[in-house]
Amino acid sequence: MTGLRYVYAVCGPFDADLRAGLMGVAGAPPELLAHRGLVAVVSTVPEEDFAEEPLRRRMEDLDWLTATARAHQSVIDALTAVTTPLPLRLATVFRDDSGVRAMTEERGDDFRRALDRLDGRVEWGVKVYLEKAGEADGEKDSSSASPASSALTGREYLRQRRRRVRTNEDRWRHAEIFASELHRTLSDHAENCRLHAPQNSALSGATGQNVLNAAYLVPRGDSEQFIELVDRTKSDADAASSGLRVELTGPWAVYSFTDEFTDEFTEKFTEEDV
Amino acid sequence: MTSPANRLPKPYGNDGGSNLADILERVLDKGVVIAGDIRINLLDIELLTIKLRLIVASVDKAKEMGIDWWEEDPALSSRAHRGELARENAELRERLAELERGGAPREAS
Numbered sequence: 001m002t003g004l005r006y007v008y009a010v011c012g013p014f015d016a017d018l019r020a021g022l023m024g025v026a027g028a029p030p031e032l033l034a035h036r037g038l039v040a041v042v043s044t045v046p047e048e049d050f051a052e053e054p055l056r057r058r059m060e061d062l063d064w065l066t067a068t069a070r071a072h073q074s075v076i077d078a079l080t081a082v083t084t085p086l087p088l089r090l091a092t093v094f095r096d097d098s099g100v101r102a103m104t105e106e107r108g109d110d111f112r113r114a115l116d117r118l119d120g121r122v123e124w125g126v127k128v129y130l131e132k133a134g135e136a137d138g139e140k141d142s143s144s145a146s147p148a149s150s151a152l153t154g155r156e157y158l159r160q161r162r163r164r165v166r167t168n169e170d171r172w173r174h175a176e177i178f179a180s181e182l183h184r185t186l187s188d189h190a191e192n193c194r195l196h197a198p199q200n201s202a203l204s205g206a207t208g209q210n211v212l213n214a215a216y217l218v219p220r221g222d223s224e225q226f227i228e229l230v231d232r233t234k235s236d237a238d239a240a241s242s243g244l245r246v247e248l249t250g251p252w253a254v255y256s257f258t259d260e261f262t263d264e265f266t267e268k269f270t271e272e273d274v
Numbered sequence: 275m276t277s278p279a280n281r282l283p284k285p286y287g288n289d290g291g292s293n294l295a296d297i298l299e300r301v302l303d304k305g306v307v308i309a310g311d312i313r314i315n316l317l318d319i320e321l322l323t324i325k326l327r328l329i330v331a332s333v334d335k336a337k338e339m340g341i342d343w344w345e346e347d348p349a350l351s352s353r354a355h356r357g358e359l360a361r362e363n364a365e366l367r368e369r370l371a372e373l374e375r376g377g378a379p380r381e382a383s
Contacts, residue, residue, distance in 0.1 A: 204295035
């Protein structure tokens with residue numbers, strides 16, 4: 001057999017069907033591999049893409065990475081609709097089912113602990129963007145393109161420039177205050193939260209500057225309420241007039257909250273590399 | 275999705291086609307990290323560490339690795355923004371000195 005086993009997530013036993021026709025990575029349907037009270041969600045992937053050498057090459061290919069990441073996420077999404085999956089990092093691959101079983105067994109206590117803690121929760125992502133200056137304020141009237149501006153004296157030029165700098169500084173300060181207040185409010189309505197690095201707009205394609213990128217852990221049943229809370233800040237006239245935009249994404253699987261597992265990989269690598 | 279037991283609200287985001295950055299950020303940097311039989315170190319992946327820099331590293335990890343580009347990038351960090359302001363102010367002071375010596379602003383000359 002030239003297939004490897006790709007693991008998407010580990011869940012507790014669940015009593016529901018996955019979406020019919022669901023396709024995972026490399027176009028293969030996900031299967032459930034139950035072992036000692038845990039369920040690993042797996043599919044077969046070709047060795048020519050997922051063995052060590054080809055995988056390293058494939059990961060350098062943004063199109064392949066995008067397709068793989070979306071397929072991985074679509075399986076996680078389908079699982080999130082019916083249970084609380086513990087999502088594994090992209091491209092967690094084993095030689096065969098016995099490898100997957102051994103892993104489930106070895107880390108069984110960690111999985112069970114995480115599931116106890118996270119069962120019934122989802123993750124919501126909230127980002128705040130600050131639109132570029134000029135899009136929000138009408139400072140174009142004093143643009144240097146107007147013939148009058150060439151007649152500006154140095155002092156007037158400096159005064160204008162200083163005013164513009166100050167406006168910009170004020171906008172940033174305002175954005176920071178807005179983002180930290182929003183974060184405080186949302187944290188009060190969430191069980192847990194994580195702050196992530198701001199996103200690169202080259203990749204996200206979002207306009208404006210990402211000033212807050214946070215994840216909130218919320219029980220499913222409280223999600224509607226959480227959404228309403230975010231929606232209220234979206235329609236906050238003050239935020240809109242200051243060039244601030246709030247964006248909500250989710251429900252995600254509990255990606256940002258699986259602390260039991262975050263360091264093992266890096267540590268192992270460091271040990272091996274020495 | 276029609277299951278009555280499913281109390282999850284409809285997805286928020288770009289109509290199901292979530293932002294690639296959101297997905298990559300999660301599937302590559304968050305979630306359960308288990309060493310499988312196939313081992314690749316994401317830090318060795320040039321695309322991830324250089325082109326898409328944000329992905330492999332959460333804030334603390336990134337700092338350890340010396341990746342703190344968003345702090346230097348005025349578009350992403352207010353701290354860097356203040357640094358930029360300081361530079362701008364210095365520039366302006368220089369320019370003011372120039373003007374007071376009787377020189378004309380460069381753009382106007």
